Amino acid sequence: MFIPFQLLIPELSKSHQTISKTKQLHALITKTHLSLDPFYATKIVRFYALNDDLSSACNLFDEMPNRSVFLWNSIIRAYARARDFPKAFGLLKEMVRSETKPDSFTFACVLRACSENNDVDGLRSVHGGLVAFGLGIESICSSALVCAYSKLGLVGVASKVFKRVADPDLAMWNSMISGYGYCGFWDDGLKLFNAMRIVGEKPDGYTMVGLLSGLADPGLLGIAKGIHGSCLKNSFDFNVHVSSSLVCMYSRCNCLISAHEVFRGLLNPDLVTWTALITGFSQSGDNKNSLAFYREMNMKDVKADPVLIASALTASAQLSIVGPGCELHGYVLRHGLETDIMVSSSLIDMYSKCGFIDLAMLSFKILPHEDIVVYNAVISGLGSHGLASEAFRIFNEVLEKGLRPDESTFSALLHACWHAGLVNEGKQIFSRMKDEFDIEPETEHYVHMVKLLGMAGKLKEAYDLVTTLSEPVDAGIWGALLACCETHGDSRLAENVVHHISENKPEKSSYWVMLCNIYAKEGRWDEVKKLRDGMTNSGQRKTPGLSWITGSNSSVTSLMTAEMP
């Protein structure tokens, strides 16, 4: 097939071309010397980018003697979208030195790349660059800056940029409102929303989504309902993004009844909305309903994608029933999703949480081993089955591959050591994590260390480790230590720990119950009675779930109701 010259312009005007047509168009403009005009090349670079053939796009770009802003922007955009940020950055630097100067669109594109790449330093330097080109208060650059800074959590800097813009347009208002939303400053978002209406700017769907995205606490349900009402009044509930945000927001606020209500009001919920609902139920602990909704969705003509499959697999893992997980595995195989990172790591996690570590390993073995997330899933699976040496073998594979372990990798390894009672190995990996890999231990790492040391009877060492932390120490860490005191019947240390906890979190009655248990073991019933009366008087009779610390709370309940000798 050959493209005649008369068809060049019509073919270039299309929005998409196959890779073979793109190559023919490329050849055609080279032969006719139309490649001297960057207009044609710009179109073809776009086609290459849409076909994920960046090296051909780059060859064409390199051949071009004249490069317009359009041509530069399209090649930079192509690399930025393909997440080859070093190349996109390099091209921007080259462009700055060239005769064609970057414009606001060039910078907007690179700014987005910085935020997707979590590159704060890059962001600051691009910010400096665009100011040098006189684009510091230009609206496209400013809204891109506000978004990029807030996505990286620097909402203060974002708001400084915002305040310098004299007459913000709708996109600018929206960027700042959703910026506050990402960072959880819903109240600042709401203030800005009101300010926006005072100056007569009409909000749109983006504005509402931005406002909703900041709400993630059951305590904010009143505010949430208010914003929901305002969405209804303005008919924004017909916007799929707004309605899906409403479903997510109610799920985050743990109000699944409202999430479900909003969902049921939709004529045609899309995949995103289904996922919001299914994930919402799973995250609130109602995994049965989560899977029921997944089945309901399958009856309709909505096709699940990797994100949804991963979420449904997580729900099955939490139920520890392998049946639905196997069904999902079948779907994964039929649709060729088994190499997707999210899917495969949840599949490994599901099989190991359901007790089938061999099936987890089987899913792992067929994968191209190149992502730390998948390794973390398998290390954590092996560890929770007591197979610590296997877990360490996989860890060494990570290092041999040149992959960088992250905080979850170490969390999984420490957990593995705890399961297998490998105190020295645990201590060793804990220091390597800091010294060799430069990862600061977080609460979960300390909890694992305390459990590891405590279970081995090294209560004093565990206590010393906790006291090296700066106050306030997370109550979960003290709780883990207290559980170890309970196992070993060390009431002196337990009293000390409870004292530490009650300085920060006096309302946590479960810790008092554990101390109560320790006294009971020692037969100090007078102490038990004192504690129990004290708790009854302060209305703290109910014991919240302790399973995450002790593995079971049945002994606690029986003690609290038992008659004392």
Next chain:
DNA sequence: ATAGGGTTAG
């Protein structure tokens, strides 16, 4: 002539 900045699940 050309595309190019702001939103949603995980």
